[in-house]
Amino acid sequence: MKLSKNFVKDYVDIDVDLKTLAEDMTSVGNEYDSAEKLINATKLVIGEIIECKDHPDSDHLHLCKVNIGTEVLDIVCGAPNARKGIKVIVAQDGAILPGKTIKKGMIRGQESNGMLCSIEELGLESKFLKPEDKEGIAELGEDAVVGEDPIKYLGLDDEVIDFELTANRGDLLSILGMAYEIGAIYDKPVKEVDLSHKESGEDINKTFKTEVKTENCKLLLVKKVEGVKIKESPDFIKNRLIASGIRPINNVVDISNYVMLELGQPLHFYDADRLGNKLVVRMAEEGEKLTTLDNIERTLSKDDIVIADNTHGVGLAGVMGGLETEVEDDTKNVIIESAIFDSVKIRLTSKKILRSEASNRFEKGLDPKRTYMAIESACKLLEKYADGKVVTGTVVYDKTDVKDKEIEITFKNINDVLGTVIPNEEILNVFRKLGFTYTSDDKKAIVKVPSRRLDISIKEDLIEEVSRIYGVDNIEGKLPVVPMKQGSYDKTTREIRNKMISLGLSETLSYILINDKEVKGYTLDEFEELRLLDPITEDRNTLRYSMIPSLYKIYEYNNARNQKDVSIFEIGKGFYKKGEKYGEDTKLCVLMSGKYSLGLTNQNVDFYVIKGVAEEILEYLGYANRYSFMKKEMPKELHPGQSAYINVNGTDVGIIGKIHPNITKEDIFVLEINLDELFQKKVGKMKYKEISKFPNVKKDVAFVVDKKLTSKEIEKVIKSAGGSLLTDIEVFDVYTGSNLDENKKSIAYALTFEDIKKTLTDEEINALLEKIIDTVCKKCNAEIRK
Amino acid sequence: MQEQIAKIKENALEEIKKVEDSKSLNEVRVKYLGKKGELTQVLRGMGALAPEERPKIGSIVNEVRNEIEKEIEEKEKKFAEKELQKKLEKETIDITLPSTKIIRGSKHxxxxxxxxxxxxxxxxxxxxxxxxxxxxxxxxxxxxxxxxxxxxxxxxxxxxxxxxxxxxxxxxxxxxxxxxxxxxxxxxxxxxxxxxxxxxxxxxxxxxxxxxxxxxxxxxxxxxxxxxxxxxxxxxxxxxxxxxxxxxxxxxxxxxxxxxxxxxxxxxxxxxxxxxxxxxxxxxxxxxxxxxxxxxxxxxxxxxxxxxxxxxxxxxxxxxxxxxxxxxxxxxxxxxxxxxxxxxxxxxx
The missing domain is CATH 3.30.930.10 (Bira Bifunctional Protein; Domain 2)
Incomplete structure (x- = not known):
């Protein structure tokens, strides 16, 4: 909402400068975007061209002698309309105009001591300019006094604050509402609105009818003004519209906008002679057509409110009028509609069609008192500035129940909520400044809230008013004194994060929205994907299930920037619908590619590195000896020979592997663990175990086995054969190649034997080793490698 | 005989002085103190001496033996030190070359x-x-x-x-x-x-x-x-x-x-x-x-x-x-x- 200072001064006196006003309004909750003069220019003066000759070296420049009262200036001017005898706007040497500074100088060998200005050069937005404002210098009227301020003469000496209002303060979308707010801040009275005008002729109710067929219109007023003359508006109306950001059209149209700005009530004017004698408010038929005044045929739905005459729609209520009944240059008689329509319906319709100054006000809600005031005000102005004759009477349909709200509140309640000890009189003073009446005793007040303050309906609203006008800055902050209690937080997630970082991984923050084509990737789980009803782009139209697509995207982003060493992780959510249940799981996702250790000896990430990361995190969380990596049918996005499920206590909780070469030629490894599922698994207890006092013995043994046999299977056999004295098995070499059969491989193990009670003898160890070798050879079809 | 011993001592000490590596030093040790070494030979030849002479010569031989051993030991120490020095020198690296870095993680x-x-x-x-x-x-x-x-x-x-x-x-x-x-x-x-x-x-x-x-x-x-x-x-x-x-x-x-x-x-x-x-x-x-x-x-x-x-x-x-x-x-x-x-x-x- 752009507030014209000149306009609001009609209703309240303002003693402070613009910046102070803007800041003071902000401190009571009305933020502003800008606070500036309407015309930002200096050193302008009214002058008269007393001599105008052609420039000797130019086919379009003129040499002008311009009298500015104190002196006569030589000014070179290129405007085609520059001529002797006209009054002009002179920018003197050193004048600052929007976008330029005027300096004296030589133009094609002739001295020029200033500039003659067009209206455009004053910096008005181009939508407010007429062709002549751009084509030549401004020609001021005969009554312009040489030497005086041209901006003042033009009535453009206004200042404007552009407010960003909160959604609840529809009352401030009017000059009058602003006046009440300013009055409350500076404790100034708000002046009465003058609605006086004459009425004559037969009562309108005898010739014109209204019919409201929908609940969505609670108040409809109609008046008629006859014999209007369409012309340009007086300067003060035009200038105030311009200051408020609305383009002047003609006096009648301008008056409807002027009243809307002044009182906050949008009006609609119909050409009475094209309308007929009845106005109907109803809901549109599904598919009904209506051509709005922008000459676009609209297809309506049953949620749109329509204004119609006897036969068909003539306007889209609260949003835009119809083309057919628009006020035009030849309009003589005007029907004025002043009404209140349902704010939600208007919002939905305007969202579809056009958001306008009018629809914005309907959306925020209107005060029925203003609906009555506005139609009277319009009549007054049409009488005064369009030579109209106001027809006696008003057609009234009123289902509103206008009463000032009464709210009872105790002083203690106010001070409890604010944490203050504001004296009763000061609280009552706030209500008085706001223009609220009240009765009170020493405990409580009963406050009557005027109908214009639609935002106030409960005690808390009044408390807010007290804090606003009393001043939040005057309320001292304090720290709550509360019973001591330990705060709590989810430690585990944080510890996982820190663990991953200590393993060298960088934490990312990715988008959860992905393309629907990606959502079924990296998993064979059964679930229903979750699509957005109304996505911004197709690239982000579905909620991810696996996080791997999100991290893979990050890899691609970095790879495109030649960053190949990417080891990242993220703890985030995956979403699904399974059966009737909507759900989300917390997941840990890791992606690794490129180098893992750097320097002269560097190592590239391979399957065993990321497997190491998986083991680290599982063992750190307490799942040592409870997990295994299991191969079965894998998602097609993973390398079938280098991927596995991560199984904890019999349930698959994650997946690990290399991204399939069909997807990327790079060696990229990924890991994902469903933390919600993992945490349902029991964790081993961290507990002291006795350390043997007797020395342990290490023995190495290598087996030649079938290539397809996994180490895990061999280890199992070794373990069961070794029994409790075998305390550790470690693979230290895997070999394939020359001097081995093509289908064979050799795996070497370091076995550790230890007894908690005694030193093991060579005989005991050798017997045990013999047993292990025999069993492995038999069960795994292995040979001992010499 | 005493002269012979003195000569052996002199020769031995002279040779030890000249020796430049631990292998040659060992040869000197064998030459003089080994089973067939010169000093050992002297001890063996003591049978020809009068019984009252024997303890006296014996103690001289032992004294000389200790002296030679001590010299050898000292020389050995020097060699070992030199050896270690060599080894350390050989193992000296450019400490300004990059470390083996495990990639470092970061928190968003x-x-x-x-x-x-x-x-x-x-x-x-x-x-x-x-x-x-x-x-x-x-x-x-x-x-x-x-x-x-x-x-x-x-x-x-x-x-x-x-x-x-x-x-x-x-x-x-x-x-x-x-x-x-x-x-x-x-x-x-x-x-x-x-x-x-x-x-x-x-x-x-x-x-x-x-x-x-x-x-x-x-x-x-x-x-x-x-x-x-x-x-x-x-x-x-x-x-x-x-x-x-x-x-x-x-x-x-x-x-x-x-x-x-x-x-x-x-x-x-x-x-x-x-x-x-x-x-x-x-x-x-x-x-x-x-x-x-x-x-x-x-x-x-x-x-x-x-x-x-x-x-x-x-x-x-x-x-x-x-x-x-x-x-x-x-x-x-x-x-x-x-x-x-x-x-x-x-x-x-």
Whole structure:
């Protein structure tokens, strides 16, 4: 909402400068975007061209002698309309105009001591300019006094604050509402609105009818003004519209906008002679057509409110009028509609069609008192500035129940909520400044809230008013004194994060929205994907299930920037619908590619590195000896020979592997663990175990086995054969190649034997080793490698 | 005989002196002290001596033997030292060559800010709680005094999945969940940080962003006033943004609080003089806050006549941008590894 200072001064006196006003309004909750003069220019003066000759070296420049009262200036001017005898706007040497500074100088060998200005050069937005404002210098009227301020003469000496209002303060979308707010801040009275005008002729109710067929219109007023003359508006109306950001059209149209700005009530004017004698408010038929005044045929739905005459729609209520009944240059008689329509319906319709100054006000809600005031005000102005004759009477349909709200509140309640000890009189003073009446005793007040303050309906609203006008800055902050209690937080997630970082991984923050084509990737789980009803782009139209697509995207982003060493992780959510249940799981996702250790000896990430990361995190969380990596049918996005499920206590909780070469030629490894599922698994207890006092013995043994046999299977056999004295098995070499059969491989193990009670003898160890070798050879079809 | 011994000694010592490696030294040892060595031979030849001469010669031989042994030993020590020196020299490396680095991990700036906020509020006795990101309309809007058709729903056009389910537009949904879940209706002090989503995407808005939300509920006359809210947020802002920040409370409007306030912080870049960061106003808007709306209390099982509370919330990205001087919000979501790795150390205290 752009507030014209000149306009609001009609209703309240303002003693402070613009910046102070803007800041003071902000401190009571009305933020502003800008606070500036309407015309930002200096050193302008009214002058008269007393001599105008052609420039000797130019086919379009003129040499002008311009009298500015104190002196006569030589000014070179290129405007085609520059001529002797006209009054002009002179920018003197050193004048600052929007976008330029005027300096004296030589133009094609002739001295020029200033500039003659067009209206455009004053910096008005181009939508407010007429062709002549751009084509030549401004020609001021005969009554312009040489030497005086041209901006003042033009009535453009206004200042404007552009407010960003909160959604609840529809009352401030009017000059009058602003006046009440300013009055409350500076404790100034708000002046009465003058609605006086004459009425004559037969009562309108005898010739014109209204019919409201929908609940969505609670108040409809109609008046008629006859014999209007369409012309340009007086300067003060035009200038105030311009200051408020609305383009002047003609006096009648301008008056409807002027009243809307002044009182906050949008009006609609119909050409009475094209309308007929009845106005109907109803809901549109599904598919009904209506051509709005922008000459676009609209297809309506049953949620749109329509204004119609006897036969068909003539306007889209609260949003835009119809083309057919628009006020035009030849309009003589005007029907004025002043009404209140349902704010939600208007919002939905305007969202579809056009958001306008009018629809914005309907959306925020209107005060029925203003609906009555506005139609009277319009009549007054049409009488005064369009030579109209106001027809006696008003057609009234009123289902509103206008009463000032009464709210009872105790002083203690106010001070409890604010944490203050504001004296009763000061609280009552706030209500008085706001223009609220009240009765009170020493405990409580009963406050009557005027109908214009639609935002106030409960005690808390009044408390807010007290804090606003009393001043939040005057309320001292304090720290709550509360019973001591330990705060709590989810430690585990944080510890996982820190663990991953200590393993060298960088934490990312990715988008959860992905393309629907990606959502079924990296998993064979059964679930229903979750699509957005109304996505911004197709690239982000579905909620991810696996996080791997999100991290893979990050890899691609970095790879495109030649960053190949990417080891990242993220703890985030995956979403699904399974059966009737909507759900989300917390997941840990890791992606690794490129180098893992750097320097002269560097190592590239391979399957065993990321497997190491998986083991680290599982063992750190307490799942040592409870997990295994299991191969079965894998998602097609993973390398079938280098991927596995991560199984904890019999349930698959994650997946690990290399991204399939069909997807990327790079060696990229990924890991994902469903933390919600993992945490349902029991964790081993961290507990002291006795350390043997007797020395342990290490023995190495290598087996030649079938290539397809996994180490895990061999280890199992070794373990069961070794029994409790075998305390550790470690693979230290895997070999394939020359001097081995093509289908064979050799795996070497370091076995550790230890007894908690005694030193093991060579005989005991050798017997045990013999047993292990025999069993492995038999069960795994292995040979001992010499 | 004594002369012979003296000669042997002299020769031996002379040879030891000349020896230059441990192998030759060993040869000298064998030559003189070995089983067939010269000195040993002398001892063997003692049978020819008169018995009274024997002990005397014997002791001379032993003396000489000890002396030669001592010399050899000393020489050996020297050789060993030399050897070690050689070895050390051979093993000397260029210590300025690069180390073998295990890649270093880093923590995302937004999560750093979350952890800092959580730690602060936990230290004040708040519980950190979490809620679903896939939310129902009921918890995201209805229970927060935003019935269907409420204009404020426009401010946050949402990503709906169905008519009922949507991605939460605000962490405030967790307020409703926390109040409702507290069946005894005891006081609440909670903080919640997490991801939120709105249907907008431009230079200053990301369709996915982080919020943190705090809620305190207690008996109305017990430390849940606007003054308490102010004091709490002063601590918050001074810790997160800077000790010298000033706060400004501006009345505002949120459907779930009444009264509502936006909180501005004096611009830390220009100190309030006006710059491009604060758009020449000297103030930067950082928080939304207010006293919990009676409808919200009522809808979530608290009697608004008896209980009151305050709530506050803010965007996490902006806090991270302020803290680390990140100029563009999109950097936080691009996840350029060169960006991420800048956050690979402990924050300064």
């Amino acid at each position: 700036p937004v999560n750093r800010v979350i952890e800092e906020i959580e730690d602060l509020f936990v230290s004040m006795g708040y519980d950190v709680v979490a809620g679903p990101e896939l939310e129902t309309d009921e918890f995201c809007f209805e229970r927060l005094n935003l019935p269907k058709g409420h204009p404020a729903r426009d401010m946050q056009d949402s990503f709906y999945i169905t008519n009922e389910y949507l991605l939460r537009t605000q962490t405030s949904s967790v307020q409703a969940r926390t109040m409702l879940a507290n069946e005894e209706k005891t006081p609440i002090r909670m903080i919640c940080a997490g991801k939120t989503y709105r249907r907008e995407d431009d230079a200053t808005h990301s369709h996915q962003f982080g919020q943190v939300e705090g809620l305190v509920i207690d008996k109305k006359d017990r430390n849940v006033s606007l003054a308490d809210l102010k004091g709490t947020l002063e601590v918050f802002v001074k810790k997160l943004i800077g000790k010298n920040c000033e706060l400004r409370f501006r009345p505002s409007y949120f459907p779930f609080t009444e009264p509502s306030y936006e909180v501005d912080v004096s611009c830390f870049k220009c100190g309030g003089k006006g710059c491009n960061l604060c758009k020449q106003t000297g103030w930067i808007e950082v928080l939304g806050s207010g006293m919990v709306h009676p409808n919200v209390l009522k809808m979530n099982g608290y009697d608004p006549e008896e209980y009151g509370g305050f709530a506050f919330g803010t965007g996490l990205e902006r806090l991270a941008m302020f803290k680390y001087g990140i100029p563009d919000m999109r950097y936080l979501y691009a996840n350029d590894i060169r960006f991420l790795k800048q956050f690979d150390r402990k924050d300064e205290e």
